[in-house]
Amino acid sequence: MTENRNRFIAFSKMSGHGNDFVIIDNRSEDITTNWSERSSVWCRRRTSIGADGLLIIEAGEVGDFRLRIFQADGSEAEMCGNGARCVAAFAAREGIARPKMVMETMAGMVGASVEDEMVAIQLTNPSSLGDEDFLDIDGTRIPFYFINSGVPHTIIFRDGVAEMPADEVARVGRAVRIHPAFELAGTNVNFVEVIEPGRIRVRTYERGVEEETLACGTGAVASSIISSRFKGTGEPPIQVEMPGGTLTVDFKDRGNSFEDVWLKGKVEFVYEGRITI
Secondary structure, three states, rough: OOOOOOOEEEEEEEOOOOOOEEEOOOOOOOOOHHHHHHHHHHEEEEEEOOEEEEEEEEEEOOOOOOEEEEEEEOEEEOOHHHHHHOOOOOOOOOOOOOOEEEEEEEEEEEEEEOOOOEEEEEEEEOOOOOOOOOEEOOOOOEEEEEEEEEOOEEEEOOOOOOHHOOOHHHHHHHHHHOOOOHHHOOOEEEEEEEHHHHHHHEEEEEOOOOEEEOOOOHHHHHHHHHHHHHOOOOOEEEEEEOEEEEEEEEEEEEOOOEEEEEEEEHHHHHHHEEEEE
């Protein structure tokens, strides 16, 4: 396939509680390019559009459309909670799908419901939930939990999450993210504090972005489920406070599994623009 050079590509910039994305509608497949390379360039802060990820809408085979997710480092991700919420709002506004829709992702089929600026998505059922385990990080034995909520997430509970220095989030987050325990795929890392029943506080070092993000949808889901199972946060829904805002996570605990998992929050249209290949 040849690349379309010297062409303008229309895009939208959207944000879900500070988790921001570049969105491109390529259902017609008119644009042929290496999206991985484009993502690593266009997502750069200060020297390009700047975003946590690039979201490409393609024609679907089963759902209303297919969503491809490219992170800031160019890697393609299985799922992104806030990205899927932003794409759902975009699809509803542009008439790509009705307010209740289903999208295809690498993690499976994801349902969505759009009501003005509030968008909820139904994620695939989490997997690989494990009991407490320990990692050796810089000579310190750190307790953690693991779950896959569409993408892998490691949960580390601690007090004073809001006061953690940014360099500590980055240092520990990076060390856990590349730890051999998680093999080549690596993991996202969530620092979680239980505030009260039904409310937690979370900061996330995000794989693929390779830094702390203001919000992480799959991280909010992973942290809520682990907190409910192991830390007594009570029955859902659970309010998840992140630096960019508060997300709501709902699910059904079936004992051996978690089902009917929903992530809800606001999204914002930031701006529209054009960029050349």
